[in-house]
Amino acid sequence: MTADTEAAYKEAAPARTAPAVTGLTVRLCRDPDRFASLEPEWDRLYRRCRTATPFQTHAWLHSWWLSYGASARLRLLLAYRGNRLVGAAPLMMTYRPLPALVFLGGGISDYQDVLIDDSCAGAAAAGLAGGLRRAARRAVVDLREVRPGAAAERVVQLWRGPEQRLGDSVCLELPALPFDALLRRLPGPAARRSRAKVRKLDALGVEYRGVPDPEVPEAVLAMLRLHCLQWQGRGVTPEHRRPRFAEHLVRAVGRMAMTGDAVVTEYRRGSRVLALDVTLTSPELAGGYLYGAHPELRAAKADITTMLLRHDSDLAVESGRGTLSLLRGNEDYKHHWRPVTVVNQRFLLAREELAPALRLYAGQIAGRARLAEAARSRFPALLLWRSRLNNVRAVAGRTAGAGRAAR
Structure with a gap:
């Protein structure tokens, strides 16, 4: 373990009861080229994480980064036991306008999560919790679309500092039956x-x-x-x-x-x-x-x-x-099949000194939610107009992209 990594872990050691992390090294990766090269070991870890969803595969996340990550700063937390990758948190730093650590994959991923090796889940979660605390020194942590029972819950349970838990998107699920x-x-x-x-x-x-x-x-x-x-x-x-x-x-x-x-x-x-x-x-x-x-x-x-x-x-x-997910969306046609309603979770975390920033950040989220609900209930025509405008912009963007490709 390097001196820098060891110092980071000692600073971040969770106050709540956690498994020992002897021999665990937590590294912060900011290099997109290194992210690309992680595919083999990332995929092996993915296979050892029972709660992982397809949106935590390296193929999905790295591709998302190539298409959507240009304006953000990569922050991958990687936990190693010896040479074996046992934990990974795919994060990036954004400004909304406050600095915030968020998952890669936002917007088009129905579930977001960390990966932890089932064979040492407690130690890996503790390592990621410590690394997350260090990475969030000046930022709020905003973990969205966490499916109940996901690996990220273990990390949040070990968080030492202010936190808020909110509901996120509704997903509908069926048992995997013929x-x-x-x-x-x-x-x-x-x-x-x-x-x-x-x-x-x-x-x-x-x-x-x-x-x-x-x-x-x-x-x-x-x-x-x-x-x-x-x-x-x-x-x-x-x-x-x-x-x-x-x-x-x-x-x-x-x-x-x-x-x-x-x-x-x-x-x-x-x-x-x-x-x-x-x-x-x-x-x-x-x-x-x-x-x-x-x-x-x-x-x-x-x-x-x-x-x-x-x-x-x-x-x-x-x-x-075991599960056939209808993914995000509470549409009526899905309810015909009598699915179970599952509400994703949103975890807001911060270090103690950033408690005021966390309250401000949570207030912004609540304010946007109230405005969106008011628009849906009072101004449905405005939403229709906005949808049509977005479609026009999207078509124009697609046409421009095709033109660039042709040239």
Whole structure:
């Protein structure tokens, strides 16, 4: 252990009861090139962290950094026992306007977390808690979209200083069961309607196939084109139209497909591809991340949600996952399947001397939430106008990006 690292750990040793950390070295990495080179050992750690989700893979996080991290400062906390990576916190420093340490992956990642080795989880969590305290010397720590039971909870439990816990996004989850078993969970009338939808899909001759790894990049681009087409005139999420999102998704999913952490599926009618979807997987979870479907399917009265869920439920069962996540969003159509509601957590942390900054930061969050709620309830037309404006900007950005690529 270097003198600098040892000093950092002693300063940051948690006051609460924690496992001994003999032989543990915690390093702070600020070098993007070093981040890129971490892939093999990061992936091994990911496989040893039972609670990890696909959004903690190196492929997802490093790709996100390449597309979205330009204006931030990389802060990776890496905990080693000897030469073995046993803990990692993928963080960056931002200014909002206060300095804040936040997870990589924000905005487009449904779950965010740290990684800790299950074989020494207590010691790894203690090491990360100490390293986090040192890294947050002049900043608030804002850990968003933490799934209940996630590894980050262990680190937060060892935090020594002011903290606040807030609710974050709503996620809906189903048990990983064969599709027929999911149908049996529904009330009689709902189950009969869903079986009729399945018969309709079969009558239309809709079949699916997994996209082979070499074809994944082009399939992801085709999925995004269909995604924008299906939402044309109905307010597509602006980020899904932007070149940086496409670049990230092609790069990340292409890599994740090769390691078994993503599956791209195309749905065909004869020789025509009418839909594609991206399913992300981790040791215990599978979740449909994004799909694109041709309007022809909707015109043919095909129920796209049923089509995707039938495939994803069978995929989760066959691969041994325990949970089929519908990911973020509390939409009515998801509740048809009687999912469990899971609310992600948001942890705000600070050192004792930064308690006033933490209160100010939390106040800004509450103020923005009140303004957003007021806009939704009182000015729905304003939100529609903003959505349309964002779509125009996104299309302009995509066109400009295509022009630069052509040159």
